[in-house]
Amino acid sequence: MTKNFYMGKYDVIVVGAGHAGCEAALSSARLGLNTLVFSINLESIAMMACNPSVGATGKAHLVREIDALGGEMGINIDKASIQSRMLNTAKGPAVHSLRMQADKHLYHTEMKKVLERQENLDIKQGEVVDLFIEDQTVKGVITRTGAFYETKAVILATGTFLKGRIFLGEWSYEGGPSGLSASLELSDNLKKHGLSLRRFKTGTPARVDGKTLNYEKMQEQPGDEETIPFSFTNDNLHKSRVSCWLTYTNKETHSVILDNINRSALYGGQIEGVGPRYCPSIEDKLVRFADKERHQLFIEPEGLDTDEVYIQGMSTSLPEDVQEKFYRTIQGLENAKIVRSAYAIEYDCINPIDLKLTLEHKNFNNLFCAGQFNGSSGYEEAAAQGLMAGINAALKIKEQDPFIIDRSEGYIGVLIDDLVTKGTNEPYRIMTSRAEYRLILRQDNADLRLTEKGYEIGLINDERYKKFVYKKDKINEEMDRIKSTYIVPKEINPFLEKYNSSPVNNRVTLLELLKRPEITYSALSEIDKNRPELDIRIGEQIEIQIKYSGYIGKQMAQVEKFKKLEKRQLSSDLDYTKIEGLRIEAQQKLNTFKPLSVGQASRISGVSPADINVLLINLERERRKKEG
Numbered sequence: 001m002t003k004n005f006y007m008g009k010y011d012v013i014v015v016g017a018g019h020a021g022c023e024a025a026l027s028s029a030r031l032g033l034n035t036l037v038f039s040i041n042l043e044s045i046a047m048m049a050c051n052p053s054v055g056a057t058g059k060a061h062l063v064r065e066i067d068a069l070g071g072e073m074g075i076n077i078d079k080a081s082i083q084s085r086m087l088n089t090a091k092g093p094a095v096h097s098l099r100m101q102a103d104k105h106l107y108h109t110e111m112k113k114v115l116e117r118q119e120n121l122d123i124k125q126g127e128v129v130d131l132f133i134e135d136q137t138v139k140g141v142i143t144r145t146g147a148f149y150e151t152k153a154v155i156l157a158t159g160t161f162l163k164g165r166i167f168l169g170e171w172s173y174e175g176g177p178s179g180l181s182a183s184l185e186l187s188d189n190l191k192k193h194g195l196s197l198r199r200f201k202t203g204t205p206a207r208v209d210g211k212t213l214n215y216e217k218m219q220e221q222p223g224d225e226e227t228i229p230f231s232f233t234n235d236n237l238h239k240s241r242v243s244c245w246l247t248y249t250n251k252e253t254h255s256v257i258l259d260n261i262n263r264s265a266l267y268g269g270q271i272e273g274v275g276p277r278y279c280p281s282i283e284d285k286l287v288r289f290a291d292k293e294r295h296q297l298f299i300e301p302e303g304l305d306t307d308e309v310y311i312q313g314m315s316t317s318l319p320e321d322v323q324e325k326f327y328r329t330i331q332g333l334e335n336a337k338i339v340r341s342a343y344a345i346e347y348d349c350i351n352p353i354d355l356k357l358t359l360e361h362k363n364f365n366n367l368f369c370a371g372q373f374n375g376s377s378g379y380e381e382a383a384a385q386g387l388m389a390g391i392n393a394a395l396k397i398k399e400q401d402p403f404i405i406d407r408s409e410g411y412i413g414v415l416i417d418d419l420v421t422k423g424t425n426e427p428y429r430i431m432t433s434r435a436e437y438r439l440i441l442r443q444d445n446a447d448l449r450l451t452e453k454g455y456e457i458g459l460i461n462d463e464r465y466k467k468f469v470y471k472k473d474k475i476n477e478e479m480d481r482i483k484s485t486y487i488v489p490k491e492i493n494p495f496l497e498k499y500n501s502s503p504v505n506n507r508v509t510l511l512e513l514l515k516r517p518e519i520t521y522s523a524l525s526e527i528d529k530n531r532p533e534l535d536i537r538i539g540e541q542i543e544i545q546i547k548y549s550g551y552i553g554k555q556m557a558q559v560e561k562f563k564k565l566e567k568r569q570l571s572s573d574l575d576y577t578k579i580e581g582l583r584i585e586a587q588q589k590l591n592t593f594k595p596l597s598v599g600q601a602s603r604i605s606g607v608s609p610a611d612i613n614v615l616l617i618n619l620e621r622e623r624r625k626k627e628g
């Protein structure tokens, strides 16, 4: 390999400044590592190439966890938020999910500012075309313009750019998202080094000129009056400044699309990449849900200083003439002017089962991978992986223990374990249904679960940690107070009658009252004379922990069992063909995969509970033999 001109040495080089790359670069630099982050175009730093929003079910949990660990996404969206809504409030707290509309441009400029001002961090516009790898260890990167940068670790966070190909109907061409150029050479060179890559695809809807829409024909979707910040570092959030709008497809829309479905790149067979099941194109929806008379569409402003609006639910790879025809069949869009056409993009990504739980590649030392490049889809999923890859690259260089979050500690643990242990055959999107311990992995308690860990690894500073400990102490104090505060029937019964709650004959504690579904923590303030002034989020914790204490207790017991199997470590030298009673398929899968623990082994597809029992018996036999 010809070395180009030498441009310096770094501890960590991050290839890509998207949602993954930004978190990776910031966490590595904040942990004291000399870091460089590349982007093909600095205008695409933290670019929201698709939906102008952050959060919603499952994704909000990731944003809160990133924030609790000392990441940037939560703080950044609070700055760029133009509308805030709490979703699923009619359901239990496990699925309550914050969702914020973002001013895309502001989201980009604010994140770019943070990168520019971060100590130990350099940003560079340039395209990385190759890695310098020696003895299966990455030692440098080479750019398109001939520069060679030496480094101790590389984080690949290239998103949808690698061998990007754009599809609009019968037409396709090499390109990255939003009119940017694709990254072509790096893919070929990664394959030459022995990385296996595959093709995924995703799609985005058109952007239309908001001035050409008739909002009177749609239903307004205003933001919440009470706005709640994403970041635990913010006590409050500015009011919502825009509304979204709801409209629907109709019979005419469906017939225009179905009449032209053979011209869709997807149904015309041009696209080979696999798309996200949970973000289907409108063509997919009509084919998969043929009985549905109409599909919801949300009209979402892209920012305060632009007239562009995003048509959520209408991504397509049909050609532009067809797009114009069926977009104009929609109520309120009769005169819509499309300013950016919808398109599908196909791109190269790796198979995440080639990665360890630290997101380091199993076959290449100090090569970490994050984001869409790992087979996920979504800003939040990308940011969570970027944060973890940045932390683990830094810890590895500092020869400190890896940082892993397991499935019982966070959605970040569910996301990464699903990707690297179970793998994915389509762009992976996080959902609350993927988390078996979702009642304890709520968005409201992400700091109580993770901020301590963020402090231990060095991403949470002392000042923030002190605030966090203060909050924890206040929760415990208040919990003790209401456990031991008794109210006599004379004082309570009029209050209980007001809330249609059955009267009491003896004195009861505030805690017992709060267990009643019809009594809320805020309502209790009517009879709770000595209540201290507390942050609303402390009250929220008290109410949830008491009302769901039974379910939480059960789930904690399940977590105990889970942790036991996670703690049963498995050596990477173990030859599973030597374990009697293991089925052939399990032997092959375990030898290929080399799981870290019995728990991880139990989640590998093709390894049955019976195989796990055989493994446990064998481990026990080995242990006794060793102990003689």
Ligand SMILES: Cc1cc2nc3c(=O)[nH]c(=O)nc-3n(C[C@H](O)[C@H](O)[C@H](O)COP(=O)(O)OP(=O)(O)OC[C@H]3O[C@@H](n4cnc5c(N)ncnc54)[C@H](O)[C@@H]3O)c2cc1C
Pocket: 015, 016, 017, 018, 019, 020, 021, 038, 039, 040, 041, 044, 045, 046, 047, 048, 049, 050, 051, 126, 127, 128, 129, 157, 158, 159, 160, 161, 162, 177, 178, 183, 186, 202, 203, 204, 276, 279, 343, 344, 345, 370, 371, 372, 373, 376, 377, 378, 379, 382, 383, 429
């Ligand atoms: C068309 C489209 C549709 C989408 N649809 C959805 C959806 O339906 N649902 C959803 O949840 N998400 C969707 N997304 C996904 C969302 O945009 C991504 O998930 C998210 O941006 C991924 O973040 P990332 O950091 O992994 O990559 P990106 O945000 O794509 O960032 C990649 C970065 O890498 C840089 N880069 C790439 N190659 C090189 C190189 N060789 N050298 C230097 N820099 C390089 C780029 O400049 C960029 O800064 C869509 C994205 C696109 C483009």
